[in-house]
Amino acid sequence: xxxxxxxxxxxxxxxxxxxxxxxxxxxxxxxxxxxxxxxxxxxxxxxxxxxxxxxxxxxxxxxxxxxxxx
Amino acid sequence: xxxxxxxxxxxxxxxxxxxxxxxxxxxxxxxxxxxxxxxxxxxxxxxxxxxxxxxxxxxxxxxxxxxxxxxxxxxxxxxxxxxxxxxxxxxxxxxxxxxxxxxxxxxxxxxxxxxxxxxxxxxxxxxxxxxxxxxxxxxxxxxxx
Numbered sequence: 432x433x434x435x436x437x438x439x440x441x442x443x444x445x446x447x448x449x450x451x452x453x454x455x456x457x458x459x460x461x462x463x464x465x466x467x468x469x470x471x472x473x474x475x476x477x478x479x480x481x482x483x484x485x486x487x488x489x490x491x492x493x494x495x496x497x498x499x500x501x
Numbered sequence: 502x503x504x505x506x507x508x509x510x511x512x513x514x515x516x517x518x519x520x521x522x523x524x525x526x527x528x529x530x531x532x533x534x535x536x537x538x539x540x541x542x543x544x545x546x547x548x549x550x551x552x553x554x555x556x557x558x559x560x561x562x563x564x565x566x567x568x569x570x571x572x573x574x575x576x577x578x579x580x581x582x583x584x585x586x587x588x589x590x591x592x593x594x595x596x597x598x599x600x601x602x603x604x605x606x607x608x609x610x611x612x613x614x615x616x617x618x619x620x621x622x623x624x625x626x627x628x629x630x631x632x633x634x635x636x637x638x639x640x641x642x643x644x645x646x
Binding site: 452457460463475 | 508509510513564565566567569570642644645646
């Protein structure tokens with residue numbers, strides 16, 4: 432799974448800690464998701480989408496789909 | 502109305518800090534008991550109970566990534582510990598691993614005789630499992646810090 436968390440966060444000038452506060456998770460958890468070490472559950476993915484006010488598919492994409500698009 | 506913080510992050514930090522404080526007190530009590538021969542068993546038990554309750558509360562307040570890290574660290578840490586225990590048992594029974602140094606340490610820290618040996622055997626597994634858990638937790642922490 433790929434995600435655009437880092438880019439979206441940078442666009443809003445948020446630190447990992449800022450995003451962690453908004454999601455009510457630890458900063459380490461944001462880092463793990465952002466770097467692809469952990470794929471979030473659907474409820475957390477929806478929370479992330481809500482925080483960024485974007486559809487979920489604009490934040491997360493399947494590896495194969497992303498590679499095909501490239 | 503709850504007096505606990507609404508934020509899961511703050512609740513988790515509160516439980517963790519209380520737990521660390523109580524465990525530090527347990528450590529001091531163990532040191533005092535060892536060094537000065539003071540009886541601390543009842544006091545330690547009274548402190549251990551809230552630590553267990555706080556551990557359960559803290560686990561409930563963990564986010565899913567931290568929970569997953571705990572599961573993974575327990576799985577791999579305990580698996581590594583089981584392999585170590587098996588290897589140790591085979592080594593001891595074949596005489597490849599010397600028994601004397603281990604028995605001496607067990608007698609020094611836990612007690613000698615059949616009772617001491619039994620308690621040492623009981624403690625060996627959880628101690629090795631905890632060590633394995635700490636190693637894998639540290640690896641996860643280093644990867645995601």
